[in-house]
Amino acid sequence: MDSGVVRINHGSDVFVVRACSNDDGADLLAIAGEHSVEVFRVSPPISERVASFHIGRRITALAWSPRSISPSSSDDWVIEITAAASDFSLHLLTKSSTSSENMFAFGGGLSGHHGKVNDMCFCGGRDQDNARYVATVADDKMLMVWDLHPALDISSGIPSPERSIGTDASSSPHPRPQPTAYVISFPHPLVTVNCHQFSSKEFLVSDCRGSIFLTDWRSDPEQSEQGSWRHSSVIELVEPHALSKSLMGISSQWTGFAAWRQDNIDIVGATYGSRFSIWDLSKPQGGKPSQTGISFPEGGHQFRWCPTSPDYFAVASQCPTKGAVIHIHDMNYVHAQPHVINIAPRPHRVRDFDFMARRGNPVLAVAYGVEVVVFPIGVE
Secondary structure, eight states: OOTTOEEEEOSSOOOEEEEOOSGGGTTEEEEEOSSEEEEEEEETTEEEEEEEEEOSSOEEEEEEOTTOBOTTTOSSOEEEEEEEETTSOEEEEEEETTEEEEEEEESOGGGSOSSOEEEEEEOOSSSGGGGTEEEEEETTSEEEEEESSOSEETTTTEEOOOOOTTSOGGGOSSOOOOOEEEEEEOSSOEEEEEEETTEEEEEEEEETTSEEEEEETTSOGGGSSTTBHHHHEEEEEEOHHHHHHHHHTOOSOSOOEEEEOTTOTTEEEEEETTEEEEEETTSOGGGOOSEEEESOTTOEEEEEEOSSSTTEEEEEEOOGGGOEEEEEEEGGGTTSOOEEEEEEOTTOOOOEEEEOOOSSSOEEEEEETTEEEEEETTOO
16 A cells, blocks of 8 residues: 555444545545544545544444535535434434534334335535435435424424524524435335435435436325325335345345446446346336346445546445455446455455545545545556
8 A cells, every 4th residue: 555545443343334425525525434434634645534423323324425525615604414324213413613522313113114214315416405404315215205394392392593594503502303204115125315405395315126216305295195115205216126126035145236427327236146227217118127247256245436437337246255345347347357346354344335425536535444545546
């Protein structure tokens, strides 16, 4: 490893790593483990911890708010993240240049999920509402869209105190009202949820059986069955091999992972089992993928598009006998041999990874064991 590599030791096993995709927060990286969430400012070869939140439970998902701004970009910086814990509770984590770490718990008990929360993301689009709504998906087959700033405090039945989205709730004399959720149920456990910068009304939701749904969560529920995926799904995509295996009961992987290419709203990628697939929504083909290939014969684990080199995507192996390995593919040459990145020998495996949003050469942040390693592609 050379001087362009950053290693961060979290102190406990790392389960989630998520890079901030905001232009003003491109050097921010969130790391979550057994008990806490840490936020680092990464500028190779240096990393600086800027926030730490002790949740007391294993973290299963993270999402960066569009409000987040790095201290590198502004003196009025803001850290805002949502986190899901192993007890199905949700947490809004904030810190700013004028306030210390603040943790606001919501979504627990009867009002929230009743299965492991696998993924979460804020609303897409470019208006102010994109920091108001956050979507979560879980093993309980539910997509929940949470209003973090509800107009009505459901615990008291009275209007909430006026507060702009940019206001720090910890400094308010009024207790913060609990977020409210709009719930859409699906047929099978859900694995991922994605938003897109060009749409504020749609989420891309994938399930564990081989289906991906483009869901209009703002559609009128009065037009059809309340809370059903059928009335809100604009398009359903299918990975035929994964779907046929699950229907026959021989699926080797009870998982799936989909991602939305951020520079092109028509391009969706996913990995199910040993195969990766790419769909072009401008050419529906009955929901079948336009391109497919094999990345790891023993099974792929995650699929991520590179934000700075959009034709690149990465798939990680979930097999510990292979070690911590990631394959980098080029969408224009899906059948060519991938660029293989060996991060650590067996029995390590990639727990999670993400691309940093910094301009220039693509940079990966990869979690394995208690460490996260951040490096540009080409440096192993």
